[in-house]
Amino acid sequence: MKKHVVGIDIGGTKLATVVADKTGHILSKVRKPTLSKKGPEYAIGLLFDMVREAVSQVGLKQEAISAIGVSCGGPLDTKTGVVYSPPNLPGWDALPLKARLESEFQVPVIIENDANASALAEFRFGGGRGYNAVLYMTMSTGIGGGIVINGEVYHGANDSAGEVGHQILLPNGPRCGCGKQGCLEALCSGPAIACRAQAAIQKQLEDEETVTAMLTLADGRIEDVKSEHVLAAARTGDALALELVQETAYYMGWGIANLVNILNPDIVLLGTIAVAAGDLLLDPIRETVLKFAMTRPAEAVNISPAQLGDALGDLAAVALVV
Amino acid sequence: MKKHVVGIDIGGTKLATVVADKTGHILSKVRKPTLSKKGPEYAIGLLFDMVREAVSQVGLKQEAISAIGVSCGGPLDTKTGVVYSPPNLPGWDALPLKARLESEFQVPVIIENDANASALAEFRFGGGRGYNAVLYMTMSTGIGGGIVINGEVYHGANDSAGEVGHQILLPNGPRCGCGKQGCLEALCSGPAIACRAQAAIQKQLEDEETVTAMLTLADGRIEDVKSEHVLAAARTGDALALELVQETAYYMGWGIANLVNILNPDIVLLGTIAVAAGDLLLDPIRETVLKFAMTRPAEAVNISPAQLGDALGDLAAVALVV
Numbered sequence: 001m002k003k004h005v006v007g008i009d010i011g012g013t014k015l016a017t018v019v020a021d022k023t024g025h026i027l028s029k030v031r032k033p034t035l036s037k038k039g040p041e042y043a044i045g046l047l048f049d050m051v052r053e054a055v056s057q058v059g060l061k062q063e064a065i066s067a068i069g070v071s072c073g074g075p076l077d078t079k080t081g082v083v084y085s086p087p088n089l090p091g092w093d094a095l096p097l098k099a100r101l102e103s104e105f106q107v108p109v110i111i112e113n114d115a116n117a118s119a120l121a122e123f124r125f126g127g128g129r130g131y132n133a134v135l136y137m138t139m140s141t142g143i144g145g146g147i148v149i150n151g152e153v154y155h156g157a158n159d160s161a162g163e164v165g166h167q168i169l170l171p172n173g174p175r176c177g178c179g180k181q182g183c184l185e186a187l188c189s190g191p192a193i194a195c196r197a198q199a200a201i202q203k204q205l206e207d208e209e210t211v212t213a214m215l216t217l218a219d220g221r222i223e224d225v226k227s228e229h230v231l232a233a234a235r236t237g238d239a240l241a242l243e244l245v246q247e248t249a250y251y252m253g254w255g256i257a258n259l260v261n262i263l264n265p266d267i268v269l270l271g272t273i274a275v276a277a278g279d280l281l282l283d284p285i286r287e288t289v290l291k292f293a294m295t296r297p298a299e300a301v302n303i304s305p306a307q308l309g310d311a312l313g314d315l316a317a318v319a320l321v322v
Numbered sequence: 323m324k325k326h327v328v329g330i331d332i333g334g335t336k337l338a339t340v341v342a343d344k345t346g347h348i349l350s351k352v353r354k355p356t357l358s359k360k361g362p363e364y365a366i367g368l369l370f371d372m373v374r375e376a377v378s379q380v381g382l383k384q385e386a387i388s389a390i391g392v393s394c395g396g397p398l399d400t401k402t403g404v405v406y407s408p409p410n411l412p413g414w415d416a417l418p419l420k421a422r423l424e425s426e427f428q429v430p431v432i433i434e435n436d437a438n439a440s441a442l443a444e445f446r447f448g449g450g451r452g453y454n455a456v457l458y459m460t461m462s463t464g465i466g467g468g469i470v471i472n473g474e475v476y477h478g479a480n481d482s483a484g485e486v487g488h489q490i491l492l493p494n495g496p497r498c499g500c501g502k503q504g505c506l507e508a509l510c511s512g513p514a515i516a517c518r519a520q521a522a523i524q525k526q527l528e529d530e531e532t533v534t535a536m537l538t539l540a541d542g543r544i545e546d547v548k549s550e551h552v553l554a555a556a557r558t559g560d561a562l563a564l565e566l567v568q569e570t571a572y573y574m575g576w577g578i579a580n581l582v583n584i585l586n587p588d589i590v591l592l593g594t595i596a597v598a599a600g601d602l603l604l605d606p607i608r609e610t611v612l613k614f615a616m617t618r619p620a621e622a623v624n625i626s627p628a629q630l631g632d633a634l635g636d637l638a639a640v641a642l643v644v
Contacts, residue, residue, distance in 0.1 A: 075618055133479050145584075149476065156586025157455050160619035167580040168614050178616060258489040262467075262584060264478020292490050294500060296397055297482035 002066035004058075006051055007317030008101075010072040011114075012036050012088025015043060017050040019058050019065075020318040024125050028057035029314065039091040048104055067108045068101055069320030071313065074113030078159050081111045087177070110320040115162060116153045117316035118306075119146025122269050124319045126307035131266035135259060136306060137164055139252075140272040142177065143185040147263065165189070167255055184255040188248050190273055193227040197244050201225060204240055213238040231277050249281055253288020260293040260301050271306040278305065324388035326380075328373055329639030330423075332394040333436075334358050334410025337365060339372040341380050341387075342640045346447050350379035351636065361413040370426055389430045390423055391642030393635065396435030400481050403433045409499070432642040437484060438475045439638035440628075441468025444591050446641045448629035453588035457581060458628065459486055461574075462594035464499065465507040469585065487511070489577055506577040510570050512595055515549040519566050523547060526562055535560040553599050571603055575610020582615040582623050593628040600627065 004027070009016040011034060018029045030050045034043055055062055073086030081098020083089070101109040112120070119128070119136035128134035134148040143165025147154040154161050165185035166178055173182025174192065186192050201215055201222050213233035218224040230248075233241035256268055274281055286303050293301075308315055326349070331338040333356060340351045352372045356365055377384055395408030403420020405411070423431040434442070441450070441458035450456035456470040465487025469476040476483050487507035488500055495504025496514065508514050523537055523544050535555035540546040552570075555563035578590055596603055608625050615623075630637055 131479075133483075149471070154471070156619065157453075157588040157622040158586065158618060160616065160622065161455075161584070161586035163583040163586075163616055163619065166583045166616050168576060171576065171614070180614060180616075254490060254493065258580065259584065261485040261488045262483070262581065264480065264483035264485075266479040292493070292502060294482065294485055294488050294502075296480060297478065297485065300479040300482065 002064055004060060004064050004066065005318060005321040006054065006065050006068045006105075007314055007321070008047060008051065008068060008070045008072075009114075009313040009317045010034070010043070010047075010070065010089070011313070012073065012086075015047060015050060016314060016317075017047065017054040018314045018318065019054045019060065020314075020322065022322050024315060024318050024322050026311070026314055026318070028054045030054045030057070034089075036089055036091075040089070040095050043089075044097075044100055047101075051105065062105065065105070065107055067110065067321040068105060069117070069317045070097065070101070070109060070111045071114045071117035071316040071320070072097065072111060074115075074159065076111060076113055076159065078110075078112055078155060081109060083111070108321075112153065112316075112320050113146075113159070114313075114316060115144030116146040116155070117320055118271070118308075118312055119148045119162070119269075120153055121308055121312060121315040121319040122306055123148040123151065124322070125315050126312075127269045127304050128267055133263065133265045134267055134269065135164070135263055135265040136269045136271065137256075138271045139188065139274050140190055142189050143183075147265075164255070164259055167258060169251060169254060184251060187251040188255075190227040193230055193244065193248055193273070194225055196247065197225050197227070197230050197241075198222050200240055200244060210240075212240040214241050227273055228276070231273075231280065234280060245277070245281055246284055249284030250288055252281075253285045254292055256285065256303065257289045257292030257298070260289060260297045264297040265301055267302045267304060269304055269306040271312070275305040275309065324386055326377075326382060326386050326388065327640060327643040328376065328387050328390045328427075329636055329643070330369060330373065330390060330392045330394075331436075331635040331639045332356070332365070332369075332392065332411070333635070334395065334408075337369060337372060338636060338639075339369065339376040340636045340640065341376045341382065342636075342644065344644050346637060346640055346644050348633070348636055348640070350376045352376045352379070356411075358411055362411070362417050365411075366419075366422055369423075373427065384427065387427070387429055389432065389643040390427060391439070391639045392419065392423070392431060392433045393436045393439035393638040393642070394419065394433060396437075396481065398433060398435055398481065400432075400434055400477060403431060405433070430643075434475065434638075434642050435466075435468075435481065436635075436638060437466030438468040438477070439642055440593070440630075440634055441470045441484070441591075442475055443630055443634060443637040443641040444628055445470040445473065446644070447637050448634075449591045449626050450589055455585065455587045456589055456591065457486070457585055457587040458591045458593065459578075460593045461510065461596050462512055464511050465505075469587075486577070486581055489580060491573060491576060506573060509573040510577075512549040515552055515566065515570055515595070516547055518569065519547050519549070519552050519563075520544050522562055522566060532562075534562045536563050549595055550598070553595075553602065556602060567599070567603055568606055571606030572610055574603075575607045576614055578607065578625065579611045579614030579620070582611060582619045586619040587623055589624045589626060591626055591628040593634070597627040597631065
């Protein structure tokens with residue numbers, strides 16, 4: 001009986017392979033740096049070895065593996081299993097990742113973009129359990145999203161659904177990594193929060209003598225202020241940091257309100273920065289959603305931190321095949 | 323063999339009942355004014371009679387009817403079939419419409435909000451045929467929406483999905499009927515276009531001696547300028563009307579770009595005003611979507627006028643039960 005699966009989590013900086021049982025319990029794990037500059041062939045060779053290593057770590061033979069799930073940055077085509085130049089994986093251009101893995105291991109392989117796979121993991125194992133309409137949103141270096149409807153990832157026409165971070169709120173706002181201006185991501189991702197914080201600190205230094213705790217936390221170097229410093233300073237009551245948290249919650253709440261009106265989710269699960277910030281950020285987000293969304297969908301939605309934390313990457317890959 | 327269905331279209335100003343065969347061909351139709359001030363009991367009694375009349379018009383007995391589909395303004399609960407005070411139907415408060423009809427006619431009744439039912443009709447009989455991810459948007463007195471995924475209406479947590487007209491673009495923008503500010507509907511519905519046109523004409527009259535063709539078309543009365551006059555004047559090359567069309571396309575395109583990023587639809591079907599305007603409005607909408615949406619979903623989407631025209635209301639109700 002094939003009672004085990006392999007999960008592969010492919011990121012721009014690290015690769016991970018895990019073996020899990022059919023209930024999603026992780027039994028072994030291998031991690032290596034992606035060394036993305038070495039290109040896809042290096043990474044694929046490494047992944048082949050890492051899969052074998054994770055399998056042998058639990059004393060299994062390859063024949064015990066029923067399927068492989070792969071969570072990878074998009075864009076990618078879930079039907080053909082071809083990856084199309086994810087921004088964090090230079091050279092992975094029209095790479096037939098599914099075919100390569102199936103050929104090597106002779107088992108079915110399912111490939112999914114990381115935000116969608118994470119959404120599915122939260123549905124299967126985390127905060128989305130039991131809900132029919134689940135929206136998961138990352139809030140880290142970017143703002144990605146995944147939509148799970150009746151237990152299945154919603155892909156849209158060409159696997160591009162759920163790009164919730166690229167809804168445009170301010171058409172003349174800050175430039176986004178995607179090339180447009182004023183996307184939610186350009187306002188509320190970690191780097192975007194840091195950027196707004198640095199500008200606000202600069203202005204404060206010019207206008208008054210106060211020194212924000214954010215600057216102290218970053219050892220006095222404005223250019224080193226990050227979103228973590230904003231949250232830490234806000235917790236100590238630092239006025240400027242609290243303003244930045246409110247501003248972030250306003251944009252997040254506005255964007256989520258639009259999503260609530262469009263998708264009417266049972267639950268919105270917010271990852272990473274929202275998990276770290278907790279109610280400090282979530283409460284003003286919830287208030288903004290109530291203010292901006294229509295009453296009926298706003299009353300139906302639960303806005304919560306994602307639950308899987310550091311296990312998310314592994315479980316994202318595993319969720320695809322259990 | 324029960325080879326026929328009844329469709330009921332309930333609007334704030336008119337009621338319609340039709341009999342159709344299982345392929346959606348309308349065989350008979352009865353129309354009456356809703357006289358919404360008379361309340362729901364009057365309308366329900368009238369509907370009972372109108373159903374019987376439509377059935378007898380085609381020489382059928384009631385036993386030949388297999389099901390009744392009802393398209394009605396929301397909010398309503400599709401599972402229980404209870405209608406909750408639609409804005410255009412005063413007094414229809416927690417009205418068990420499905421139960422009342424099932425009790426009267428002893429056949430299964432399916433109730434759906436009109437925008438969702440219209441989306442399903444476009445999927446079954448109109449511009450959405452053959453597509454897996456269909457977004458239909460009305461563009462008339464309001465901007466409603468319906469999402470059809472793999473041939474089924476997407477309802478969300480509590481039948482509120484698809485309120486695409488209430489995504490907020492300008493939080494300090496014009497007041498919307500829903501109570502919020504700057505919703506897409508408050509910028510691009512028929513009345514919203516008229517309102518922007520009237521303000522622009524007023525300003526033009528104060529600033530210069532030009533008289534826009536819009537004003538001529540409305541017999542010189544600014545307060546009578548409607549969205550139809552904007553379109554008609556734009557077709558004659560009237561500069562101010564063309565500006566208003568461009569502005570409308572900018573907001574519509576912005577809103578649709580957000581929807582394209584979130585839902586990645588195969589097709590977006592735009593009703594009423596967009597049908598009347600054609601490429602005059604659709605071309606600049608398409609340009610704005612290409613500018614504002616991400617490349618992959620923008621390349622996948624087809625933005626087209628809805629196809630069912632005046633038949634939409636009847637087919638919306640029928641689509642629920644064929």
